[in-house]
Amino acid sequence: MKQALAAEAEAVGFSRMRVTTPDSVPEIAERLSAFLEAGRHGQMGWMAERVHWRGDPSALWPEARSVIVLAELYTPDHDPLEVLESRDRAAISVYAQGRDYHDLVKKRLKRLGRWLLEETQRRGAEGEQIKVFVDTAPVMEKPLAQAAGMGWQGKHTNLLSRELGSWFFLGSIFTTLALPVDPPEKPHCGNCRACLDICPTGAFPAPFQLDARRCISYLTIEHKGPVDPELRPLMGNRIYGCDDCLAVCPWNKFARKGSETRYHGLVGAPHLADLAVLDDAGFRARFSGSPIKRIGRDRLVRNVLYAIGNSGRADLIPVAQGLAGDADGAVADAARWAVMALRR
Numbered sequence: 001m002k003q004a005l006a007a008e009a010e011a012v013g014f015s016r017m018r019v020t021t022p023d024s025v026p027e028i029a030e031r032l033s034a035f036l037e038a039g040r041h042g043q044m045g046w047m048a049e050r051v052h053w054r055g056d057p058s059a060l061w062p063e064a065r066s067v068i069v070l071a072e073l074y075t076p077d078h079d080p081l082e083v084l085e086s087r088d089r090a091a092i093s094v095y096a097q098g099r100d101y102h103d104l105v106k107k108r109l110k111r112l113g114r115w116l117l118e119e120t121q122r123r124g125a126e127g128e129q130i131k132v133f134v135d136t137a138p139v140m141e142k143p144l145a146q147a148a149g150m151g152w153q154g155k156h157t158n159l160l161s162r163e164l165g166s167w168f169f170l171g172s173i174f175t176t177l178a179l180p181v182d183p184p185e186k187p188h189c190g191n192c193r194a195c196l197d198i199c200p201t202g203a204f205p206a207p208f209q210l211d212a213r214r215c216i217s218y219l220t221i222e223h224k225g226p227v228d229p230e231l232r233p234l235m236g237n238r239i240y241g242c243d244d245c246l247a248v249c250p251w252n253k254f255a256r257k258g259s260e261t262r263y264h265g266l267v268g269a270p271h272l273a274d275l276a277v278l279d280d281a282g283f284r285a286r287f288s289g290s291p292i293k294r295i296g297r298d299r300l301v302r303n304v305l306y307a308i309g310n311s312g313r314a315d316l317i318p319v320a321q322g323l324a325g326d327a328d329g330a331v332a333d334a335a336r337w338a339v340m341a342l343r344r
């Protein structure tokens with residue numbers, strides 16, 4: 001059954017499948033508590049809700065006997081750090097260059113789950129159930145994936161693998177079906193600390209630990225309202241997500257390319273001046289189907305104004321000045337900050 005499932009996972013487009021049990025990561029409850037107690041989740045209040053589930057996958061659905069972990073590659077075909085040199089352009093994270101992974105991964109998980117139920121029925125087992133998860137549920141996907149042998153959590157805390165590199169999303173299927181488990185993966189970071197050293201904002205208090213409040217991915221996507229003025233200059237032209245700690249990882253030399261072309265080629269590196277003038281309707285039209293749509297026009301324009309302030313381009317002063325009276329307080333504040341930064 002497991003072999004047939006792995007073949008079907010590949011057929012629906014996943015790059016790798018591994019299996020573990022819901023109780024395979026007993027240490028995460030304590031680590032999650034430490035993260036939350038230190039306030040490292042910032043404004044992501046939803047992380048502190050339902051911790052009894054997030055910290056213990058076996059409590060989430062007590063009937064589940066196996067967790068099928070799936071990897072979906074989105075490996076870029078360019079160096080994601082190059083755009084950081086083009087200061088009048090927007091650096092948008094690789095994962096947000098195309099269609100929203102939540103939609104694509106969820107569809108694939110549902111297809112695979114349906115197949116699993118039909119196949120178990122065909123083989124004579126009745127009443128098995130599944131639940132599919134990607135990203136937004138109270139499930140800590142990385143430690144579960146490590147326990148399943150998909151890869152290991154690097155010092156940057158993301159999951160990476162010797163064969164896949166680190167440019168992949170995770171999804172999981174919990175099921176009542178008991179499947180044979182895979183052995184966990186061991187860490188292969190050794191003495192390397194490239195990801196820790198490159199982080200522009202010093203977001204790693206220690207290896208394997210992230211303070212999301214300093215992470216540019218958090219600041220540009222999750223953080224509401226004005227960003228701490230001390231962190232703004234460190235954000236450079238990154239206006240949605242950040243890839244530095246992934247891009248520098250030596251294991252990505254071996255990164256395999258995925259088969260899903262829809263993760264690429266939609267947004268590129270637009271001029272900051274073009275993004276700054278978007279209104280709500282223009283924003284929605286431009287980012288329809290993209291994960292960027294989730295943050296809304298105001299947060300995007302706020303981020304673009306920080307990037308304008310960091311651009312060193314005096315010709316962008318009028319663009320920022322035009323937004324100094326914006327109805328959104330954080331946008332207006334970012335516009336005034338950008339004008340001051342460019343005049344300095």
Ligand code: B12
Pocket residue numbers: 028031032035044093094095134135136137138139140141142143153156157158159160166167168169170171207208209210212215217218221222240241242243245246
């Ligand atoms: C919240 C969240 C964020 C937050 C916080 C990130 C974080 N590291 O916690 C922010 C907004 C910053 C973020 C950013 C990004 N994210 Co995010 N995020 C999540 C989410 C929803 C939950 C993660 C979580 O539970 N964090 C809580 C902390 C406590 O858990 P943890 O990171 O596993 O922490 C572990 C370590 O601290 C460790 N630990 C502590 N001490 C020690 C000591 C030792 C020795 C060891 C070994 C470990 C260890 O134990 C903890 C438990 O395992 C997951 C989806 C999900 N449901 O799991 C996606 C997810 C992790 N994100 C993902 C991605 C792609 C990103 C970005 C790359 C996007 C981008 N380009 O901007 C960045 C990467 C930033 C980074 N370096 O982590 C992917 C990662 C895929 C992968 N291959 O790992 C996920 C899995 C989404 C998905 N479904 O694909 N993200």
Ligand code: SF4
Pocket residue numbers: 156198199200201202203204210214215216217241242243244245246
């Ligand atoms: S995503 Fe960027 S800001 Fe966040 S930890 Fe990695 S390098 Fe640092």
Ligand code: SF4
Pocket residue numbers: 154155156160188189190192193194195196245248249250251
């Ligand atoms: S850059 Fe180095 S330390 Fe960081 S995850 Fe990759 S191998 Fe590990």
